[in-house]
Structures are given as C-alpha cells and as structure tokens.
Amino acid sequence: MTKPKVLIADKMDPNAAKIFEDRGCDVDVITGKTPEELIAIIGQYDGLAIRSSTKVTAEILDAATNLKVIGRAGIGVDNVDIPYASSKGVVVMNTPFGNSITTAEHAIALMFALARQIPEANAQTQQGLWPKNGFMGVEVTGKVLGLIGAGNIGSIVASRALGLKMKVVAYDPFLTPERAVEMGVEKVDLEQLLERADFITLHTPLTDETRNILNRDRLAKAKKGVRIVNCARGGLIDEVALKEALDSGHVAGAALDVFAVEPAKESPLFGTPNFICTPHLGASTTEAQVNVALQVAEQMSDFLLTGGVTNALNMPSLSAEEAPKLKPYMALAEKLGSLVSQLAHGNLTEITIERSGAAAELNGKPIEGAVLAGFMRHYSDTVNMVNAPYLAKERGLQVRSVRYEHEGVYHTLLRVTVATSQGPRSVAGTLFGENAPRLVEIFGIGIEADLDGHMLYVVNQDAPGFIGRMGSLMGEAGINIGTFHLGRREAGGEAVLLLSVDQRIPADVIDKASKIEGVKVVKALSF
Ligand SMILES: NC(=O)C1=CN([C@@H]2O[C@H](COP(=O)(O)OP(=O)(O)OC[C@H]3O[C@@H](n4cnc5c(N)ncnc54)[C@H](O)[C@@H]3O)[C@@H](O)[C@H]2O)C=CC1
C-alpha cells in the first residue's frame, strides 16, 4: 500500500506531524497558503489537517481529487463546506473536546477582564498615568450569568461560574430540564435571559438560527449595564448594533474573541471604550493545542490506514478495532448493493438491508453505507460510503435497516431487498471462512457464487442441454469461463446461471444468448 499523503495547512502543534509520520503517512506542513495556492497543490493529498484559518470551499474540494478526509484540530467546522465535502465523499472530522476547557477559561478570563477593565488599566498604568480613580469595577459574586448555548463549553463555563458564586441561567433549546438540574443552572428562554443577565456569554455554533442571535432588537431588550462575552463565533452578534449599544452605555462592556470577518484587521468596535478583544485565541493554550493536534492526527491516520472513523461529522463512527472485523462485511455489502442495482429495474424507491446471525451484532451504519455505495455506483462515478447516503436521499430512496439476532442456515447473512414496480427483489450473501464474501441467493433462488470482475447473469427455464448450448456460445465467441454457478427454483422451473468470465462480454454475445431457447433474461454484470 502506498503511504497516504497528508497536508497540514494551518499552524499546529508539531506533535501532529510526528504522529502522522510515526503511523505511516507522508506529511507536508505548508501553512499560510492563499486559496489559489492551496488549489494548486491539494490534488496530491489524501488528508487535509486544518484549524480555523483554512477555508475549505467547494473550489478547493473540486481540486482535491484524491482527498479522503479533512481533520479539524478544534471544534468549529464552519470553515468547511460539509455538504459539498459529503457530496464529494470526503469525511470531515473534528476534535470536539480537546480545547473546550481552554475556551471556557478564556471566556471566564474575558469576563473578569471586562468586570475590572484590566486591559485599559494595564495600558494606562504602563503609560505612567497611575489611574487609580478611573477604574471602578464590579464584582461577579452574586451576579447572573446568562449562557446562550449550554453544550460542552457552555457547561464548563457554568461550572466555573458557579464556583465563583454566580447564578447561572441558560438558554439552549436542546438543554433538557434534567441536564439543567445536573449542571446547576436555570433553564430560561432568551427573553428571560436578556432581562436577567448581568453578564452574557455565547457558546453556540454559527448556524442560520444563531446568526445575529444578539441583534439590535435583542441588545435593546438586554438588562441595562450588561457585559457581553463572545468566545464562540463571529456573526452571533451584530457588531454595528453592539458598537451603538456600547456608545449609548446600554451595554457596559463587551469582549470578543471572534469576529464576523476574520482576520479582523478593522472593525467599528476598535477603539470603543469598554470594548476588549483577542484575535481568536479561545483555543490557544499549550495544553489544548497538544490535545487537538494529537487527536486529529490519530483520528486521520486511523481513517487513512485502517478505515476507523472517530468524530466524523458526516459519517457514522467506526472504531479501529471494529474496522478490520467489518471490512469483509463491507465488501459483501457493496457487492450485494451493486448486484441488486444491476438486476432490479423500474422505479426504485426503497431499499431494505437485513442483517442476521453474526452480522446482526455489528455496527449497521457502515454496512448500510457500503450497500448504498454499491447500489449508487451504477448511477454515479464518484460515489463512496460517505456520499452514498446523501445521494440516496437526494434521489428519494428510503433506506430501512433490520436486524435478526437468530442464525438461519448461515451463521451470518446480509440480505438486500429493493422495492420495484414488479414487487420486492432481494439478494443475499454470507461470509465463508470469516472473510470471503459469497452470494447465496438471487431473487429467492439459492445459488452460490463469488461476485467478481465480469459476469454473465442468465434466467432461463430449466431444461436439458441448456448448459451445453451456453458453454458453446462462449467458446465460439472466444470468451474464457472462470466459474460456472447454477441455481433453480425447482426441477424444470425458473433457473439462474452466473458465469464469471475473463473479459467484458460483447453486446452481440448477449444478444445471441438471449435467443437461446428457454432464456428469459440475460445481463452482463461487473463488480
Ligand atoms: N474561540 C475559540 O477559539 C473557540 C470557539 N469554539 C466555538 O464554541 C462554540 C461551542 O462549542 P461547544 O460547546 O464545543 O459546542 P457544543 O455543540 O457542545 O454546544 C453548542 C450548544 O449550542 C446549542 N445551540 C445550538 N443552537 C442554538 C440556538 N439557536 N440557541 C441556543 N443554543 C443553541 C446546542 O444545543 C449545544 O448545546 C462552537 O461554535 C465552537 O466553534 C470552540 C472552541 C474554540
């Protein structure tokens, strides 16, 4: 296997490069590239490791013809076009916990910096002004902290704030009452939070819902004298409205680590009294950077070298231990998906994936992805396990997964059934000797075969002499038969023939085969 090639495109702890190398990847560290420069080189890489500076746009993904995985050493992935990456079959993963404590601590640091105006007091003191009377602060003890977003970082902020003897109220539509009790916070709606909070801190991702969540209107509804901290994402606060609210004194102070446009080289807020900022430093501690660099390099190496999937945003997780166990099932699943897609016709609206025996014990999502990849491959050249579920959804294909714990005749079985206008059509397969995928049934007829390379599929009326005639036809056409498999519903009934051959079967041979007496269906297959 050639070594996967990884590009580290943003500044990252050197441990990341070391792990990639130690695990068996080739790695280049090339940071600070413009989009055009990145487009020129991205085609050679299998993996791209980034932080927030590199914007992975559709243009970059189009040029990334070998890319399999994007790893975000950090949490926010709003700099990656995930739907487009998914449609291209590229896995996107992040490190959802590595920098959360650090970011929560930065929010608390900024809250104190606002409460005591530390940056400005520091600057004036160092100018020799000794401004002892100009900086009357406020205590945080007993004050209300309003959390907008109570996920990983928000809950760490809450625990620190409770330790500081603050009262914490939280607005988060996904916060359950039980979790609120566990966190020691009061769940409130946004209006209540605005009315009550002395300090507000934001910890949500930037989404269509959260964009400008603190807009002019809501800032006006906030308690007079509120102090606001944003260590989450620029774009959550309307920066122009915030400037006006600071100027009017309605908002007593604001601290931003993040801006709507980054790098923020200019802003209406710069120079405003009671405004402080940092250049997106929320995650910038030695500890957090080591954490996220190690994690992203481990996760990406696992994926590139073993197929293990951790913390992917567009694919189900698959541990490095599970991956080898699932590998033969994925091969079987893909072949069955491919077979049913080549054989079933009409308006295909539903696909059912059944797992029984040993297969029922396994993680079903990757198997489902592999069936869909095999199925969709005949509709699109660029399909893989990542984008297959998206393509299936786009085409309105319903996917159902069913598992049966009991074993049937086979110790392990996958069955794929598609609903067609002529009724359900199903194929099934097992593993021989733990890892050899083997077809065992087509459309209710038992037949054992390896699904490999070029094959010919024939449905005929079981009758003497048929096999000889088919063999002669192939021989006359100069086509070498590798394997020959037969199955039938009953003696003299409908029968199936599967031949593996050493070359693509020409159309005229298919045509001749279809004219042999008793033949109902002939189809060239490829796997
Ligand atoms: N400044 C920095 O350097 C860093 C910033 N971040 C950012 O912090 C943010 C939060 O990160 P985590 O806590 O790890 O994420 P998380 O996913 O654990 O929590 C986000 C919370 O926001 C809530 N939420 C979503 N939509 C909402 C809405 N409309 N209103 C209220 N709440 C809503 C969710 O229910 C969830 O509980 C992310 O945007 C992340 O990118 C993370 C690390 C470093």
Ligand SMILES: O=C(O)C(=O)COP(=O)(O)O
């Ligand atoms: O993890 C996040 O979401 C962050 O915002 C950290 O960004 P950074 O890696 O420091 O550019």
